[in-house]
Amino acid sequence: MHKFTHGDLTVDFTVLSGEVVGSEKMSETHITSTGGNGQVNSLGQSVALQINTVLVVNHEFWIKTADGIEHDIHLRGLDIPLRSGQDISLISAVSNDGKTVLHTHLQNQTSAKTYQIRDGKALNTELELSPFRWKPLLIAFVLWVGIGFVSGVLGFLVGAGYYIYQCVKGSKRKKLLITALDSFLAQLNQRVESQYHAPQPAQAQAPDQPEVQAPTQPAAVTSINVRKALSRNG
Incomplete structure (x- = not known):
């Protein structure tokens, strides 16, 4: 993860x-x-039927x-x-x-x-990472109504100005988030690719073992060997 x-x-x-x-x-x-069925445009001309696939x-x-x-x-x-x-x-x-x-x-x-x-923009939209903020709109409305008791025009200007300011801040915050998401995706994409192409660790090899000489098998006993042995001992 x-x-x-x-x-x-x-x-x-x-x-x-x-x-x-x-x-x-x-x-x-x-x-x-679109069109057809007797539809007409702003000039009174009939609109031809168009089929889109x-x-x-x-x-x-x-x-x-x-x-x-x-x-x-x-x-x-x-x-x-x-x-x-x-x-x-x-x-x-x-x-x-x-x-x-x-x-x-x-x-x-x-x-x-x-x-x-x-990309980052699509993720921001589909995951709703930058949802609409109701709080700035409510504050702007309160400012408009509150100051409007003194001056209706002043209340409207203050409320609208506050709301526009918050919208600009929200737009900048959204752009920074999308930029950060795109940068993260690029780094993650590169990391996954690098891990795939990374050299695999060499398999551990057993230490060299001394060569074991096979035991010498005794010579086969034959009648000729027996006669030679008896002649030497005689």
Whole structure:
């Protein structure tokens, strides 16, 4: 688990690495139409019927990790080339409640290619990292009403000025968050790639053992050897 921290905000990231053991792609066709049916434009001219076709690719594949478990992955609207036997790594962000997993990068180590699925801006929106703040709006309203008893125009200017100031601060804070997210993703992506290409530690070798001489087998006893021995002893 990799942790991104920005101020009081924390987002967890996971890396799933393994071998592709299956890949399937299915397409959805969405057809929409505009115009026709007697519709006219601002000049009173009839609008011709236009048919728009959108093809959406649903990609499903399986990653088998080192522990032998196969993980089912779904990608919608992305057509990433994958085939069985390739080694890949999938980087994903996890919501605080653990119910939402958003994929950010897919590294195909076999083909030496990296595909970006989401960037910092997309993560900020989908994870709602910069939600709308109601407090500045309420304070601006209180200022407007409070000062409005003395001067309606002054109350409006003070309230509006405060709210605009808070919106500018919020916009800067959001940009800094997205920049920090993009930087973190780039570093994490590089770290995962470096770990894959890092040299594997050499296997430990047993120390050299002294050579053991095989025991000498006694010569085979034959009748000739017996006669020679008896002749020497006679």
